[in-house]
Amino acid sequence: MSNAQRLICEQCGRGIEEENFQLNCPDCRTTLRVQYDLKKLKRDFAALDDRLFSGSFLRNYQNFLPIKQPDLIDRVSLNEGQTPLIPSHRLKKELGITDLLFKIESHGPTLSLKDRGTSLCALKALELGFDTLCVASSGNNAASVSAYAARAGLKAVVFVQRDLSPAKILKIMAYGPQLVKIDGDMSIASRLCREMLARHHWFECGGPSPYRFTAKRIVAYEVVRQLGGRAPDVMILPVGGGTGMASVYCGFLELKDMGVISALPRLIGVQFAACAPVARAYDKNTDVIEPVEKKPCVSDALLNRTPIAGLQALRAVRETGGKILTITDEESIAAIRQLGSQEGLFMEPAGCAALAALKKLVSKGELKGAKTVVCTLTGHGLNAPASAFSTSESPEVVPADVASVEAYLGLC
Ligand SMILES: Cc1ncc(COP(=O)(O)O)c(C=O)c1O
Numbered sequence: 001m002s003n004a005q006r007l008i009c010e011q012c013g014r015g016i017e018e019e020n021f022q023l024n025c026p027d028c029r030t031t032l033r034v035q036y037d038l039k040k041l042k043r044d045f046a047a048l049d050d051r052l053f054s055g056s057f058l059r060n061y062q063n064f065l066p067i068k069q070p071d072l073i074d075r076v077s078l079n080e081g082q083t084p085l086i087p088s089h090r091l092k093k094e095l096g097i098t099d100l101l102f103k104i105e106s107h108g109p110t111l112s113l114k115d116r117g118t119s120l121c122a123l124k125a126l127e128l129g130f131d132t133l134c135v136a137s138s139g140n141n142a143a144s145v146s147a148y149a150a151r152a153g154l155k156a157v158v159f160v161q162r163d164l165s166p167a168k169i170l171k172i173m174a175y176g177p178q179l180v181k182i183d184g185d186m187s188i189a190s191r192l193c194r195e196m197l198a199r200h201h202w203f204e205c206g207g208p209s210p211y212r213f214t215a216k217r218i219v220a221y222e223v224v225r226q227l228g229g230r231a232p233d234v235m236i237l238p239v240g241g242g243t244g245m246a247s248v249y250c251g252f253l254e255l256k257d258m259g260v261i262s263a264l265p266r267l268i269g270v271q272f273a274a275c276a277p278v279a280r281a282y283d284k285n286t287d288v289i290e291p292v293e294k295k296p297c298v299s300d301a302l303l304n305r306t307p308i309a310g311l312q313a314l315r316a317v318r319e320t321g322g323k324i325l326t327i328t329d330e331e332s333i334a335a336i337r338q339l340g341s342q343e344g345l346f347m348e349p350a351g352c353a354a355l356a357a358l359k360k361l362v363s364k365g366e367l368k369g370a371k372t373v374v375c376t377l378t379g380h381g382l383n384a385p386a387s388a389f390s391t392s393e394s395p396e397v398v399p400a401d402v403a404s405v406e407a408y409l410g411l412c
């Protein structure tokens, strides 16, 4: 049975029963979080069944999520979550890290980290009687929400920014939503989504959703179980809206409060230099996240001028002794190429940002003493395949005979 109790306002502490669902606190308009009974979480964590460590995370972690009607899991699920944590074989030697692991969040059914949050949102929309899902997105979330709406038999209205990779547009179209390409960037698409939400009875599945947040914290649970009951020393995550970082921090805090782990990992966030409002606030040692001007960038994701959970992400890194750093386009492209050719993993620029950040931290000697490091890889390379490779690099045509092939391969 679910150990969720109700929704609670982070700012003023007002509680709201789930039946009276609203996106924001009626008193102070702050985003809401799901509140759990920690004693019961602790009891149920000990009883988690490893045999269930496959299939949807919604099923394995249903007591840790606000699921009132578990029979709906099959209706919405596409087998999300439970993503692999795989050890690096080659890069770890080059970087001198004893245990370097990749948490492959791009393994979602729609090839990005968005699916675990969306699956819970779709389930809650059904529980609460909504018929339309909506989201504003730089691409991946729009695809995820469209796919889960299709799966659950709901409608989807998705707002995307003007500039996004052609592959992401095609991916979204495949799931048949009402797709609104807004003349503006992610912040402007988000504003439009909010304005439409105020006028229509739709279910918001993006960063402001308490359900997205609470689903994403399970990444911390998975990592700890995959490591045999301990936290890594360092965990690196990309920061766009900041929800991923803030929710993973929340998951680790719960695990520490339950006595499952003895120490929190150092959480390290990474943004593109082209648009890095949270990194800037970190550098200035302030809590004020000022909107920044967005510069051209190899990535279409992570470029959020007004990150909804930026402050929470900032707190997560500060309170765990981590930091937020920036990477350039060149550093991202180098990481994509290296991850593909040395580890067999293909990521889009935002998906690979954690590795680019890791290389930078190691080169500056900032990770001394860290034995177990987890890099979170969040978006598959096919979401933006032309970012690091161009078709002009594709191979010349070789005549179809052995002599030509051997000559081409330098074997004679
Ligand atoms: C591939 C990828 N990684 C990371 C993120 C950022 O996640 P968050 O908004 O939770 O910080 C996004 C968001 O669009 C993304 O598409």
Ligand SMILES: [Zn+2]
Residues within 6 Å of the ligand: 009, 010, 011, 012, 013, 014, 025, 026, 027, 028, 029, 030
């Ligand atoms: Zn409030």
